[in-house]
Amino acid sequence: MRATMKHVAARAGVSIKTVSNVVNDSHRVALQTRLRVQAAIDELGFVPNATARSLRSGRSGLVALALPELDAPYFAELAQHVVEAARDRGWTVLVDATGGHAEQERVAASGIRPQLIDGLIFSPLALRAGDLPDAGTGPPTVLLGERVTDAAVDLVTVDNHAVAATAVEHLAGLGRRRIAAVGAQTTETGVTARLRLEGYRQGLVRAGLPCDEALVVQAASWHRPEGAAGARALLGAVGGIDAIVCFNDLLALGVLRALADAGVRVPDDVAVVGVDDVEDGRYSRPSLTTVALDKAQIARTAVELLAARLAGARDAPPRAVVAGHRLVVRESTAGPAGATLSP
């Protein structure tokens, strides 16, 4: 049987409240008493019960992180950053991998373990406006990605339009003329995909290049196999492309592999750019030029927004923060074949 405050109080000959004060460092407790209580705590091996504390105080110190998947490098790195940022605030992270399925996302959004978590950091894939419960119902929520809802929730996003345009601009600047795109999505819910596609198109326009719809390849999900398939499709159906913009690094890594299998040289024949800057791309062959998203900033900001909302204004106007991005040039567009690593 676990020791409770009652036991400690009895042992130390004080009241239960005094024990509480010692444990929580609240109020000033006389040194004498404090020492006696501390001794009792140590002897009994008392540890405060987080559940009871949570029930009483209304705070659990738990934040949920709902992501499509943990094993995609981008989300894995993001999760790592969130866990670290949360730890700095004394929070523990509860993770939910939704698989990007609308149903699971709905469950996540309406509050994992109701009333247990203090807040939710949520990166939806399939959810649309209206699918999120009203701000009043669930716990305070910070959305990662696009504003898929009109609910009054905080948001951390990146300028996906500019991200894709940056990639195109870079390629055009290198003299590439036939720039394909891999990762478009037809689904209504692929908001990020849509924005990156628009950015790609605008990049072409700005560079004075034509938009050839035949150069745009769909990818139902943004993983390596789809990237490889996309590259094969481009090689089979279209002639003479000299660059590919991939809507994330995983797609790009699949593209690199398929191009190599087909005997296409990168960057000599075709240049490739990704988005995200996951570690794999720094060690691939060739290493991958990418538009890096500031994952640490995204994570930190999400935690900060949540903290602010918990600290005070529950119904302050929602805030939206745009995290940074920057082009990282590596071998897949520019570097010499045997360049050293750019870590």
Added chain:
Amino acid sequence: MRATMKHVAARAGVSIKTVSNVVNDSHRVALQTRLRVQAAIDELGFVPNATARSLRSGRSGLVALALPELDAPYFAELAQHVVEAARDRGWTVLVDATGGHAEQERVAASGIRPQLIDGLIFSPLALRAGDLPDAGTGPPTVLLGERVTDAAVDLVTVDNHAVAATAVEHLAGLGRRRIAAVGAQTTETGVTARLRLEGYRQGLVRAGLPCDEALVVQAASWHRPEGAAGARALLGAVGGIDAIVCFNDLLALGVLRALADAGVRVPDDVAVVGVDDVEDGRYSRPSLTTVALDKAQIARTAVELLAARLAGARDAPPRAVVAGHRLVVRESTAGPAGATLSP
């Protein structure tokens, strides 16, 4: 203000107990009553408070997963599997990234959010025997990795000795004679590293090859940069190696990159094998031969062991399960340069 059972009871004109019965499907409740209560629940949007339920029942439905890091592919994939296996049991996973630091691991081991989690799945890196609290103190625990403690906890492991020996055997079978190893660790706590090193040596002996200590390279941590550094060290200091066994895939991916940079052809000049079978290795160039660990089985088993312990015998004798491994041959040791993907 959130609706509670009291509100629902008042609204439905029944007692709290009846509401509880309806919510938990316990006891038989008259259909009439059930419908009335259900209606009240829906109208008020009542959701049972997980914290209160947990305090009362002693069960939270939360299991903690403590890993060194979430952003290494092996752990990311493992975490994904654990989250899925836990979901199948109705559990939610709370993650802790310890960074492999002894202090943080000690915190994790002694129970994240004391009394809040029902169990712990723990993959220690730096912890040694005795660092784990007694079985009685913390929550039921399943250890992933080696038995670093004499505490009576369940264990899921792999035969690391055989894993490394398998890799060597494969290389020797291909006629490789000078087989190096990357990933040895001097630290007392690197139990996995020690076992794989022993397996490597035994593999050499069995193949009738000499053990040359100059061919063994240390790696403080098992990530790509250390792998690349290891390969450079081997190329610089030692001549004429024709194969490298890496103690995990991340090291191997670093090795592949460094070899390419040095103009060494894989597998023609040097063959490379890893351990884990993470997805990156299936798309690297060349694709990576590896000793695949059954991560899904590891995760599933861990969750099952925990479930068994929670279900009944808290002090049943601890069980140890050895998860499977198998050699997956790809281009880095055998395949032709332009082989198709082996997914």
Added chain:
DNA sequence: CTGTTAGCGCATTCAA
């Protein structure tokens, strides 16, 4: 500075 008294929301005794 410390003790007493109430709950937090739920599930579980007991009665009825």
Added chain:
DNA sequence: TTGAATGCGCTAACAG
């Protein structure tokens, strides 16, 4: 089958 009372372990008021 349902209702009333009790307590899980803790903290927030208020007293003292």
